[in-house]
Amino acid sequence: xxxxxxxxxxxxxxxxxxxxxxxxxxxxxxxxxxxxxxxxxxxxxxxxxxxxxxxxxxxxxxxxxxxxxxxxxxxxxxxxxxxxxxxxxxxxxxxxxxxxxxxxxxxxxxxxxxxxxxxxxxxxxxxxxxxxxxxxxxxxxxxxxxxxxxxxxxxxxxxxxxxxxxxxxxxxxxxxxxxxxxxxxxxxxxxxxxxxxxxxxxxxxxxxxxxxxxxxxxxxxxxxxxxxxxxxxxxxxxxxxxxxxxxxxxxxxxxxxxxxxxxxxxxxxxxxxxxxxxxxxxxxxxxxxxxxxxxxxxxxxxxxxxxxxxxxxxxx
Numbered sequence: 670x671x672x673x674x675x676x677x678x679x680x681x682x683x684x685x686x687x688x689x690x691x692x693x694x695x696x697x698x699x700x701x702x703x704x705x706x707x708x709x710x711x712x713x714x715x716x717x718x719x720x721x722x723x724x725x726x727x728x729x730x731x732x733x734x735x736x737x738x739x740x741x742x743x744x745x746x747x748x749x750x751x752x753x754x755x756x757x758x759x760x761x762x763x764x765x766x767x768x769x770x771x772x773x774x775x776x777x778x779x780x781x782x783x784x785x786x787x788x789x790x791x792x793x794x795x796x797x798x799x800x801x802x803x804x805x806x807x808x809x810x811x812x813x814x815x816x817x818x819x820x821x822x823x824x825x826x827x828x829x830x831x832x833x834x835x836x837x838x839x840x841x842x843x844x845x846x847x848x849x850x851x852x853x854x855x856x857x858x859x860x861x862x863x864x865x866x867x868x869x870x871x872x873x874x875x876x877x878x879x880x881x882x883x884x885x886x887x888x889x890x891x892x893x894x895x896x897x898x899x900x901x902x903x904x905x906x907x908x909x910x911x912x913x914x915x916x917x918x919x920x921x922x923x924x925x926x927x928x929x930x931x932x933x934x935x936x937x938x939x940x941x942x943x944x945x946x947x948x949x950x951x952x953x954x955x956x957x958x959x960x961x962x963x964x965x966x967x968x969x970x971x972x973x974x975x976x977x978x979x980x981x982x983x984x985x
Contacts, residue, residue, distance in 0.1 A: 675819050681950050681968050682958070685964065687967060689958075689962070689964070692957060692961050693957055693958055693961060694738075696953060697741065697950075697954055698851060698871075700945075700953055701734060702956075703817065707730075707754050707886065707947065707949065707950065708721050708724050708725045708728070708754075709721060711724070711754060711755065720937065722828075730954075732915045741954065745958070748956070749761070750764070750954070750955040751820075751951035751954075752951060753951060754947070754948075754950065754951065754952070755944075755952070756952070760952050760954075760955035763952065763955070764955050764959050767936050767937045767939075768937055770935050770936040771922070771925055771929070771934075771936030771938060772919055774855055774856060774925055774928070774934060775918065775921045775925060777852055777856035777860070778855075778856045778859030778860035778861070779834070779863065779921060780860070781856055781857060781859075781860025781861070781864065782859075782861075782866075782917070783863075783864075784863040785864040785868070786866075786870075786871055787903075789808075790805075790868045790869070790871025790872040791871060791898060791903065794871070794872045794875035794876045794879060795879075795898065797857065799910075802872075805868065808865075809864075809869055809945045810865070812862060812864060813865045815827070815862070817858050817859065817927045817931070818861060818931065820858050820861065820862070820929060821854070821855070821858040821927075821931040821932065824854050824857060824858060825837055825854065825931075828854060835850060835851075835853055835854055836851050836854075837854075838851075838932045838933035839851060841896060841934070849926040854932060855931075855932040855934050858931070858961070859921050859925065859928055863921060866913070867910070870910055870913045870929065871910055874906035874909050874910055875898075875903065875906050878902040878905050881902075883901070884897060887901060911971055911974050912971070915967055915970075915971035919967070922938075922963060922964075926938035926939070937956050937959060937960065941953065941956040941957070944956060
């Protein structure tokens with residue numbers, strides 16, 4: 670492996686780290702500047718001033734803001750994200766407990782989106798300006814028009830209440846099969862919106878490739894249409910598609926907050942929303958840090974996928 674092949678993903682990680690630092694720092698400052706006292710919320714309005722002062726000191730909230738900021742980043746370097754004010758547990762433990770649920774939901778939605786969009790986009794491009802192309806375009810437009818908070822309840826009404834095929838909410842507790850059954854509806858809610866975006870992207874990328882000279886040369890040599898489309902055109906079209914998939918992964922994480930709330934899914938999105946409403950400083954920062962690190966990992970994996978899809982990038 671050449672130095673360029675190693676340096677490219679490493680440079681991407683190094684460039685993302687300052688962004689991660691800025692995001693966590695902004696969240697730290699904003700949540701401390703919002704009016705309200707989490708200690709008073711914990712103890713209630715009837716708490717004495719001495720009790721409030723003692724608990725504030727116990728959590729280090731009476732220290733200057735800059736000292737709290739330095740202490741927080743010092744804790745991160747030692748894998749200590751602090752204690753949750755409301756749940757009285759380690760933030761790291763809470764995040765690690767909820768993170769697999771969000772990751773499973775996001776990956777399932779990604780699989781649904783990619784599995785639906787690539788065949789649909791290729792089919793649309795191969796039937797350009799025909800009724801098949803227009804039909805796929807209308808379906809993708811409808812998918813774009815439904816936000817998660819509208820699509821989720823519709824799926825619940827149809828598949829859970831009316832047909833009774835799938836469970837409504839939570840992650841289930843009856844093993845792998847039960848977990849997967851509970852995963853279907855929230856994953857569909859996220860994945861169908863992604864499929865609508867990706868279908869248009871795949872169609873555009875495939876139309877551009879199918880109009881290239883090498884495609885006409887391949888047809889002149891007598892290669893089969895499926896071989897031309899899937900072996901040659903699709904492979905060269907994957908670079909912009911992978912870029913959009915990497916960017917949309919972040920949108921899936923953001924959309925998971927709403928979707929997890931609708932389906933009572935025990936993931937980081939729901940945990941973040943609860944932490945924000947309770948002014949749980951350390952827990953909010955821990956959840957944002959977990960999401961930020963996921964962005965870094967996805968960027969790295971996307972960069973690696975580039976070299977697999979197009980080996981010429983590996984040597985550039």
